[in-house]
Amino acid sequence: MGLRGTYRERTVEYKVPKNLTFPYVFGVLALITFALQIISGTILVMYYKPVITHAFDSVNYTIMKEIDFGWLFRHIHAAGANFFLAIVYLHMFTGIYYNAYKKPRELVWIVGWLIYFTLLVTALTGYLLPWGQLSYWGTVVITEIPTSLADAPILKDFFGAIGETISMWMKGGYRLEDLALGRFFGLHVILLPLLLLGLVSIHLFLVRAAGISNPEGYEIDKEKEPEKVVPFHPYVTLKEGAIAMWYLALFFFFVFFYMHHFLPPDNFEPADPLKTPPHIAPEWYLLGFYEVFRSIPSKFWGFVAFNLILLLLLLLPFLDFSPIKSARRRPLFFVMFVVFVISCMALTILGTMSPTPTNAKLGMFFTALVFLFFLSLPVISVIEWGWYKTKGGQA
Amino acid sequence: MSTGGMVKAIFFTLLTLGFFFVIWIKNPFAHKEVYEVPEEVAGIIWDPKAVSEGRELFIQTCSSCHSVRYDGLYLLSLEAKPEWKKILRTMGKPIFEEREGKLRIKGYYLPRDVYETVAFQDLENLKASFGKVPPDLSTIYLARGPGYLYQFIMDPQKVLPGTFMPKLFLPEYDKEAPEKVAKIVAYLRSVSEPPPSEKVKRTVMGAVTVGYFLLMGFVLWFYRRRLLERMGLH
Numbered sequence A: 001m002g003l004r005g006t007y008r009e010r011t012v013e014y015k016v017p018k019n020l021t022f023p024y025v026f027g028v029l030a031l032i033t034f035a036l037q038i039i040s041g042t043i044l045v046m047y048y049k050p051v052i053t054h055a056f057d058s059v060n061y062t063i064m065k066e067i068d069f070g071w072l073f074r075h076i077h078a079a080g081a082n083f084f085l086a087i088v089y090l091h092m093f094t095g096i097y098y099n100a101y102k103k104p105r106e107l108v109w110i111v112g113w114l115i116y117f118t119l120l121v122t123a124l125t126g127y128l129l130p131w132g133q134l135s136y137w138g139t140v141v142i143t144e145i146p147t148s149l150a151d152a153p154i155l156k157d158f159f160g161a162i163g164e165t166i167s168m169w170m171k172g173g174y175r176l177e178d179l180a181l182g183r184f185f186g187l188h189v190i191l192l193p194l195l196l197l198g199l200v201s202i203h204l205f206l207v208r209a210a211g212i213s214n215p216e217g218y219e220i221d222k223e224k225e226p227e228k229v230v231p232f233h234p235y236v237t238l239k240e241g242a243i244a245m246w247y248l249a250l251f252f253f254f255v256f257f258y259m260h261h262f263l264p265p266d267n268f269e270p271a272d273p274l275k276t277p278p279h280i281a282p283e284w285y286l287l288g289f290y291e292v293f294r295s296i297p298s299k300f301w302g303f304v305a306f307n308l309i310l311l312l313l314l315l316l317p318f319l320d321f322s323p324i325k326s327a328r329r330r331p332l333f334f335v336m337f338v339v340f341v342i343s344c345m346a347l348t349i350l351g352t353m354s355p356t357p358t359n360a361k362l363g364m365f366f367t368a369l370v371f372l373f374f375l376s377l378p379v380i381s382v383i384e385w386g387w388y389k390t391k392g393g394q395a
Numbered sequence B: 001m002s003t004g005g006m007v008k009a010i011f012f013t014l015l016t017l018g019f020f021f022v023i024w025i026k027n028p029f030a031h032k033e034v035y036e037v038p039e040e041v042a043g044i045i046w047d048p049k050a051v052s053e054g055r056e057l058f059i060q061t062c063s064s065c066h067s068v069r070y071d072g073l074y075l076l077s078l079e080a081k082p083e084w085k086k087i088l089r090t091m092g093k094p095i096f097e098e099r100e101g102k103l104r105i106k107g108y109y110l111p112r113d114v115y116e117t118v119a120f121q122d123l124e125n126l127k128a129s130f131g132k133v134p135p136d137l138s139t140i141y142l143a144r145g146p147g148y149l150y151q152f153i154m155d156p157q158k159v160l161p162g163t164f165m166p167k168l169f170l171p172e173y174d175k176e177a178p179e180k181v182a183k184i185v186a187y188l189r190s191v192s193e194p195p196p197s198e199k200v201k202r203t204v205m206g207a208v209t210v211g212y213f214l215l216m217g218f219v220l221w222f223y224r225r226r227l228l229e230r231m232g233l234h
Ligand code: HEM
Pocket: A034, A037, A038, A040, A041, A042, A044, A045, A046, A048, A059, A074, A077, A078, A080, A081, A084, A119, A122, A123, A124, A126, A127, A128, A129, A130, A188, A189, A190, A193, A196, A262, A263
């Protein structure tokens, strides 16, 4: 069949639903951003030095001032990390909205969740590397979180020992020093990117195997309904290609003209273990979880709560077992989805604010709403099974 | 698209844009201290011609306590060491500067561990007098911004109560104090920011890159429309 044949088979003869909406582009945009991270990261790693006496200078002197275009690659990498997480979040919310995690795509969702988790760890480890005040203190805060297990209502010593061990393991000792920087560096530039590459490949393979979901929420029979499908190329490739170009235009606008948020001022001060900065908070993509943790008065239950949210996200396909797919056809689900999105955004924004008692109350309120979303799914599913049956088993 | 669909699409788009505006661009919920640059001196801080004078002033008034390693400035007390010049040349990397079309060596960049070893006693002496080593100021402009620096140098106690950094300019006695401080800030800015010609290059490069992708997007979009019309797919 040869290359031409393979090309035809994989692109032109591959058919996808005609009614795919704009948010279906986020997967492709995530892929592009991943490529940008690999390219810029490969350049940065040539000049970066993972030793605490040199890390800050290798980034801020060698890369930013000495190497031609070093600044460009650093800007791409730092903005890329933020865009990557933003796109992945949008991609996940799209999947939730159209219920793309349901049969036959459970595995696609589960691998996607693994990508998300690995990405969070990748960003976390990368954030320490410039060894500025934010890098250092942000990581201190994160590595202290497991020690909150010692606050457990029962078996204090047992949980305390586990928490302490995890925290020590993350820091490589009692304090964040060269050992931690070396570990974070190794993870960030070798293991985690490789893991991501593998997971992304599996994810893409599974997407192709299961077929693209549909905004209307039913599986199209490509043989019987040829009017509802279009050839992947050129119908989708050119559309998503155009959107990708505009995405890159936006991305490079930030890279060249607005790095203030992606390279925050406080991180241009070298890490100083003796000087705690006035406001330390994790990066925005972790702030929602951080707010859940921080607003619950018991550290132990705060820890349990945010881990539970991560777990529930993974279990979404099994919580929502209704046969009906897509928020377009599920009014109850639609309402809960809106509640969920607004709560996630509110928690993130609360995370940027100072921890006043009012904010803690608001944090608890939105945490409760997030849980309400997950817990409502089985209930909605049972109700919808009723509708499904009365309609004679038709979705 | 149905009206309901349209409403939903607009709702989610606005929600997303609003969220990222707050998180990435301007957060009205998070309080941040702002330090203003007084209007009289703002011109000086961004004037490339103020830089070399600012550097001289810095050497005179600040170099007894602060280094600017990224610009090859070190504690004055080091100059007294006989081996100092040789250490700079053998262990350091030259920092070049273009003047009248010629490259010349402006100073040397010393790696931090080398510097802190050579200057060990000098830094310890400062620590003994002031309770802490006055920080290297290579990236302070990026970390603090012009307003903070100006206010801080004019009156350290007012901005950072309890600090050991002395007030070095007294506007009561020296009418030129605000101007001099602004020149020092201009110098610190020049260490952190690319030189004016480089800045122009970056702006042009950015505009071309952004413009290229915008245009390519339109090209693909219209090419697709024509192609689909011909294929009868539209
Ligand atoms: C896969 C997704 C990746 C994400 C989300 C990510 C994220 C980050 C982040 C947030 C930083 C700190 C940026 C800063 O403040 O300057 C960083 C730094 C860094 N990353 Fe990555 N990265 C990724 C992939 C890679 C890869 C593949 C490499 C190399 C092979 C790499 C090499 C580096 C290096 C050397 C630094 C330190 C230099 C610097 O701080 O600018 N990264 N990364």
